[in-house]
Amino acid sequence: MGRELPRGDIPTLILAVLAQAPAHGYAIARVIERDSANALRLREGSLYPALRALEQQGFISSGWVEPERGPARKVYTLTDAGRTDLARRAHDWHAYADAVAALLGKREVARG
Numbered sequence: 554m555g556r557e558l559p560r561g562d563i564p565t566l567i568l569a570v571l572a573q574a575p576a577h578g579y580a581i582a583r584v585i586e587r588d589s590a591n592a593l594r595l596r597e598g599s600l601y602p603a604l605r606a607l608e609q610q611g612f613i614s615s616g617w618v619e620p621e622r623g624p625a626r627k628v629y630t631l632t633d634a635g636r637t638d639l640a641r642r643a644h645d646w647h648a649y650a651d652a653v654a655a656l657l658g659k660r661e662v663a664r665g
Contacts, residue, residue, distance in 0.1 A: 563595065563603045564612075565646065568639040571613060571631040578604060578627070604629060612638050 570576060570584045581604075582595040607613045612635035618628045631639070 563599055564607055565639070565642045566593070566595070567600075567603055567607060567629075568612060568631060568635055568642065571629055572636065572639055575628050575630040577618075577629070581629070607635070610638075611635075 566585050567581055570581050570588075573584070576584065578597070578600055582597075582600055585593050585595050604613065604615075608615055608629070612632060613629045614632055615627050615629045617625045619625045
């Protein structure tokens with residue numbers, strides 16, 4: 554199984570999953586695992602507090618959905634404010650990753 558996600562990355566990944574489609578908590582965790590080829594794992598103890606915080610910030614909304622079978626599920630949807638925040642987070646993440654990649658690239662050249 555993959556590694557546990559750092560707390561700071563969890564909200565960004567939740568927003569990214571919900572940008573694809575509304576989902577309930579369990580599905581969000583499974584999409585993160587699936588799309589990361591099981592390299593990342595999101596536990597319930599981290600997932601639900603992050604969902605509550607994102608909802609309080611107005612980045613996601615939720616509602617109960619009754620499927621044809623089984624119990625009702627709380628489904629989360631990305632809001633317009635959440636889309637804006639996701640775009641900002643993605644920009645910041647790419648800038649950070651580019652800076653680290655540039656330093657790693659220089660280090661590789663220096664070793665060679």
